[in-house]
Amino acid sequence: MEHEQIREHLPRFITGSLGAQESLAISQALAEHPELMADLRLALALHKAFEEELTMPPPLPAVIYQQARQPVPLLxxxxxxxxxxxxxxxxxxxxxxxxxxxxx
Structure with a gap:
């Protein structure tokens, strides 16, 4: 794999959504070419930031919170x-x- 292909596959490599052959090829390339580790670190940081952003749901309008406080009849x-x-x-x-x- 070329360096550009490896950089393109890093997000899927991090999430584990690559096949076994592709993951092995990227692992070998990372071991053989230390300069790619900076790209891996950047991809990991972006992935972490993206996950943190996703775990915080957007605030809902106050009306929804007010409705949620009211008891809901069973039927x-x-x-x-x-x-x-x-x-x-x-x-x-x-x-x-x-x-x-x-x-x-």
């Missing part, structure tokens, strides 16, 4: 109303069946 209001209606219907049906058995 939406519409669903709660529907469940209430179903229970009432089941109760009426149960009473109607009991009444029908009494008449038989």
């Amino acid at each position: 939406p209001t519409a669903l709660t109303g529907s469940i209430r209606q179903l229970r009432q219907a089941a109760d009426i049906t149960s009473k109607a069946i009991k009444l029908a058995f009494k008449m038989i």
Whole structure:
């Protein structure tokens, strides 16, 4: 591999996303050409800075934080109303069946 190719592959070498052959070739080139170590150090520093920047999420608008503090009901209001209606219907049906058995 030429020096320029090695420099291009350093970010993937650092993350371990290169194949075994390419990683071995870069390792050998780094061992044989100490001047490439400066490029490796730079790539490592950039990678570290990039990771640190990614771990800090951007701040969210205050509205989202305010909404997060409010308790969230387990079931939406519409669903709660529907469940209430179903229970009432089941109760009426149960009473109607009991009444029908009494008449038989």
